[in-house]
Amino acid sequence: MNSYVNPLRDPQDRRLPRIAGPCVLVIFGVTGDLSRKKLMPAVYDLANRGMLPPGFGLVGFARRDWADQDFAQVVHDAVKENARTPFREEVWEQLLEGIRFVPGTFDDDQSFERLRDTIRDLDTARGTGGNHAFYLSIPPSSFEQVMTQLRRHGMTERHEGNWNRVVIEKPFGHDLESARELDDVVSVLFQPHEVFRIDHYLGKETVQNMLALRFANQMFEPIWNNHYVSHVEITMAEDIGIGGRAGYFDGIGIARDVIQNHLLQLLALTAMEEPTSFEAGQLRAEKKKVLAAARVPDRYDLHTARGQYAAGWQGGRPVIGYLEEDGVSPGSTTETYAAMRVDIDNRRWAGVPFYLRSAKRMPRRVTEVALSFKRAPHLPFTATDTEELGTNALVMRIQPDEGVTLRFGAKVPGTQMEIREVSMDFGYGGSFTESSPEAYERLILDVLLGDPPLFPQQEEVELSWKILDPVIEYWASLKQQPEQYASGTWGPASGREMLARDGFSWRRP
Known part of the structure; x- marks a missing residue:
């Protein structure tokens, strides 16, 4: 159990702001894009919102010949460029007092001796009380070496x-085996409640609003099941290619990169039963039940699809194909489009297919969860009255235009009974004056507070790999390149055929 209680937050009054207690945040890999674009700006934004205490320290560790002031300038520039809140000199000056940098490599004992001494100095100078969070923004292959040095x-x-x-x-x-090996490395030093696996999608306000939409509104729960829902589509589409990330992406693929974590977590949140509370253990218990009951149906040739983007047009300009990207092997079989049907074998969802799709070089960037409902059993209208009437749908938009859309049929004004499909739309930007915190703000704060509801534990990770591993193995056995699709289109024909066999089609976001 985590015995730490934040003295600045009364647990009886959830309206009070969540403020972290004194602590030091150590970032390994602090020179990377993630740190510059997300982590350091998020730390500043938390300080600017009053969520960090005066007793806070930030330590960067990387292979750079920098002094503290050099690193401070890097943080300053990252904040100026990427922070979401206005730059305030007094906030920066307070944060600056606790910023330190330790140059070194993971195999150098002296570097870690300097890191230890730096942290202890901050404990004394900033009153951080020996509370330390180590952020491993580094490749998993380096985890064991860092863990060994910390111990x-x-x-x-x-x-x-x-x-x-x-x-x-x-x-x-x-895969499942490597996930277990990784957990073995981390668990040598840290207990399960001390390990925070970051899935930034779970920190998005709109993902959390999925729980509010379901469980705070009585109108949805009676129809959130296989009696009324025909199928569910979960899409994460990007309009960009891999850019300069070939070294990471090639050989990994979009299924491992996105479906195993983001999309299966969204599936679990969509399909889970109501928890008894929103405490971490209760949320995880319900998500694990869903993942344990989920499977890709047999005949992966019919229920999965993969593709690779080819040359095409994106945003009115020509773009190259995946195999022409720098650092990609001409014979690469890495998929940039992955889609699969997932069935959930429980009473609520039996017979309802969940279609997961993620891809690069799509016509637009969008992440959404769409529930399509069954048609009414009897329509007292002529065929011409409802010729263009589709199915009712509830669409939860996660990015970029966060909100919820309800699609239904309505009568066209006039003397005749003509039904047309219309949409009722809710957008966060138009309904709330409060700005939503960036996902990493919420997640970093949760780490410093020791508040774990939004972080998947090892069992969820393993269950997700058990769903995906057989599909990856099947694709590898084909020994052929994925189907090509033109950049700027919605993917290969096999992705459309997968739904067509079940009588459905992908909705156009």
């Missing part, structure tokens, strides 16, 4: 009242 140099020792936590970025392995 060797006494940086994870526990004393009465203090805590140590570790933050891991996806991917959580590349």
